[in-house]
Amino acid sequence: MNKLYGKTILITGATKGIGRSCALAYAEKGANLILTARSSDLLDSLKEELIRKYGIKVYTLVMDVSVSKDVEEKISSLPESFKKIDILINNAGLALGLDKVYLASPKDIDTVVDTNVKGMLYVTSAVVPLMLKHKSGHIVNLGSIAGDAAYAGGAIYCATKAAVKTFSDGLRIDLVDTNIKVTNIKPGLVETEFSKVRFNGDLEKASNAYKGINPLTPDDVADVIIYATGLPENVQLTEIAMTPNHQADGRTVHRK
Numbered sequence: 579m580n581k582l583y584g585k586t587i588l589i590t591g592a593t594k595g596i597g598r599s600c601a602l603a604y605a606e607k608g609a610n611l612i613l614t615a616r617s618s619d620l621l622d623s624l625k626e627e628l629i630r631k632y633g634i635k636v637y638t639l640v641m642d643v644s645v646s647k648d649v650e651e652k653i654s655s656l657p658e659s660f661k662k663i664d665i666l667i668n669n670a671g672l673a674l675g676l677d678k679v680y681l682a683s684p685k686d687i688d689t690v691v692d693t694n695v696k697g698m699l700y701v702t703s704a705v706v707p708l709m710l711k712h713k714s715g716h717i718v719n720l721g722s723i724a725g726d727a728a729y730a731g732g733a734i735y736c737a738t739k740a741a742v743k744t745f746s747d748g749l750r751i752d753l754v755d756t757n758i759k760v761t762n763i764k765p766g767l768v769e770t771e772f773s774k775v776r777f778n779g780d781l782e783k784a785s786n787a788y789k790g791i792n793p794l795t796p797d798d799v800a801d802v803i804i805y806a807t808g809l810p811e812n813v814q815l816t817e818i819a820m821t822p823n824h825q826a827d828g829r830t831v832h833r834k
Contacts, residue, residue, distance in 0.1 A: 643697030790833025
């Protein structure tokens with residue numbers, strides 16, 4: 579039985595990487611989607627593709643998750659038919675550079691913290707009241723194994739993913755008397771545009787991040803999220819760490 583058919587899924591950062599793979603995976607299951615991103619062109623293109631392939635309902639929000647007012651206004655503007663959000667995927671996030679923390683620019687620090695932490699908080703705070711109203715829901719936060727132990731040059735990013743871990747745990751405690759589940763997904767190396775963004779478009783540096791190892795794909799992560807959110811009502815997976823073979827943790831990788 580397909581438990582996801584007809585559900586409404588909100589995905590942030592939906593046009594690329596893991597977000598896009600989640601959108602395609604849920605659409606294949608017959609779920610309806612609310613997709614957010616900062617690019618209207620990419621959102622429109624993805625919406626058209628999903629409707630054409632799967633015949634589902636898709637609503638798009640051009641939204642910057644790091645701006646609280648924007649999040650509040652856009653979530654409030656959802657049509658009534660999309661306000662019963664069954665699953666929230668807090669996927670929007672990024673890293674910038676691999677410099678020592680004291681060499682990072684204030685602008686880069688703000689961008690990473692505002693997107694990875696504040697964005698998750700703002701969207702969750704806007705969506706949870708809607709879930710409480712309908713007495714059910716599932717929140718999936720995209721963390722990282724980088725949140726378990728820092729690595730060289732990653733102090734800021736790792737700190738934000740540690741925040742995802744502790745926020746997920748705290749939110750789960752706050753919602754323990756409800757039917758709302760909270761899951762923290764913690765991937766290792768996943769080949770997306772993540773490294774391209776981190777290295778400011780330097781494709782050589784970006785490709786070196788995955789050199790000598792067969793990394794996870796965005797589809798791999800989406801498959802795990804689909805599994806976690808399709809389980810029986812009484813089963814809550816609180817945290818899932820996943821890595822490619824030959825990666826033991828955030829700092830230990832065997833490259834061929």
